[in-house]
Amino acid sequence: MQAVVRKLSNRFSFKQVLGCRMYRTDKIVDIGQPTPESHPQLLKDGEITPGITTEEYILRRKKLLELLPENSLAIIASAPIKMMTDVVPYTFRQDADYLYITGCQQPGGVAVLGHEYGLWMFMPEAKPHDVTWQGQIAGVDVALDTFKADNAYPIRKLHQILPDMIRGSSKLFHNVQTAIPAYMELEAFQKLASCDKVRDLTVYTHQLRWIKSPAELKLMKESASIACQALLLTMLHSKTYPHERMLAAKVEYECKMRGAQRMAFNPVVGGGPNGSVVHYSRNDQKIKDGDLVLMDVGCELHGYVSDLTRTWPPCGSFSSAQEELYDLILETNKHCVELCKPGASIRQIHNHSVDMLQKGLKEIGILKGVGSSSYHTLNPTAIGHYLGMDVHDSQMISSDCPLKPGVVITIEPGVYIPSSFIGPERYRGIGIRIEDEVLITETGYEVLTASIPKEIKQIESLLNNFSHGMGMDCHSDMRATSS
Ligand SMILES: [Mn+2]
DSSP states (O other): OOHHHHHHHSSSSHHHHHSOOOGOOOOOOOOOOOOOOOOOOOOOOOOEETEEEEEHHHHHHHHHHHHSSTTTTEEEEEOOBBBBSSSOOOOOOOOOHHHHHHOOOOOOOEEEEEEEEEEEEEEEOOOHHHHHHHHOOOOOHHHTOOOOOOOOEEEEGHHHHHHHHHHHHHHEEEOOGOOOHHHHHHHHHHHHTTOOOOOETTTHHHHHHHHHOHHHEEEEEEEEHHHHHHHHHHHHTTTTOOHHHHHHHHHHHHHTTOOOEESSOOEEEEEGGGGGSSOOOOOOBBBBBBOOEEEEEEEETTTTTTTEEEEEEETOOOOOOHHHHHHHHHHHHHHHHHHTTTTOOOOOOOOOOHHHHHHHHHHHHHSSSOOTTHHHHHHOSSSSSSSSSSSSSOOOSOOSSSTTTTTTTEEEEEOOTTOOSOOOGGGTEEEEEEEEEEEOOSSSSEETTTSSSHHHHHHHHHHHHHHHHHHTTTHHHHHHHHH
16 A cells, blocks of 8 residues: 555655645655654644744753753663563653653663753664564654754764763763663763762753743643543543443543543542552452542643542432541642642642641541541641652652742642541541642642532532433443443
8 A cells, every 4th residue: 555655656746636735645754753744733843742842842951951060961861661571562651851851752762961062862773673563763863853963873882972971071960760781881981970970860850840831831731631521521431330440441541532642640540448548550349339439540641741639429429428528628629729829838738738637637536636646547648749741740859849830739638548447437448539730820820620620519410410411221221231
């Protein structure tokens, strides 16, 4: 098929035949990742990755060089391929720092930045066998033409070229997460390492990534919107299919149908007491009638992730014990969101949440006193974290750091009462978390996940009215046969 098309296009221009430029596919070069030419549905002209322009990538490198001390060199290797079995790789995910700096989405490369060099990229070389089996990859030409590297070499030249670059520098910074022997075993690297002159580059990259640009915020909002829509549909679906794995499958399907490349993490779908396991991911249980389900989900859109949690009763109504706890978590969530503004810190907001939850749990009769050590058992989590290209983004930035406009954080109060909890029986085995994404703005905050309801009345109304409107009889039959 492909050969026939090529032959035809040599004889007639498709433009002439079809009168439409988009059919002229013969001249589009495959560089191993989407480009405005190959994927006009994903990228606009001038973008290296969807939503992020060449200028923005160049500006990121400029800012990184401004942060790098004089006469130092930064080395960032791409993420490695991880294997699931001896021949089956896990889906590849690029290292966020490497992607942030280069825009390159493939494994096998090393990027080097220095004040006198700009960006030099060492690129993998495509062997005919690899191209046959895995398709095209980006090489030296693509590094220069698309990623706008100042210089590029095949990776096999790294051991000849990099040592001189290192020898000319007094300090090295590298991406510790993706460090590889190819450069770490170089004598020049070892020499600087032995004098304690090698440091983790993330102290600088995380500073840059912490504050999102308008283009990044657009992607963050889209990613959040996709996750909200997907979770809302899953919520509605849960009444008919109250099974953890089905809800996990549903949310993933809905995210990917809306353009997400993958989930940001394995969805947490905890029915009943499984909701009390903070990072529960077995998702293999049926949800009992009357139990809550806690779903913590997020997806990734062109490198930017979302992260939100809702807890609801698939049967359509909260019990009084569930409602008491839910109200406390919801009030804490709303109060903490209100505290989000420039100058506040995650630590301060966390401390407020602990005060509120301890007081509330004491009033309900679950905790004996404020400051009780059992509090930590019932809520071992922090109120939130930074969010961006990684789920726990910019980890080098302390939670004491005053928030600034352009930073995105999560607010996720919760309570996790194990079935074995010694306390009032009616609360045992209840796990609740309500997580929103909050963008810090000049004047305060914007909730990026506001489109998915969290009020009890809204949730109950949605679940009950939806089921009446959908002709549930046939679905009920399916549920009966699968149970
Ligand atoms: Mn989170």
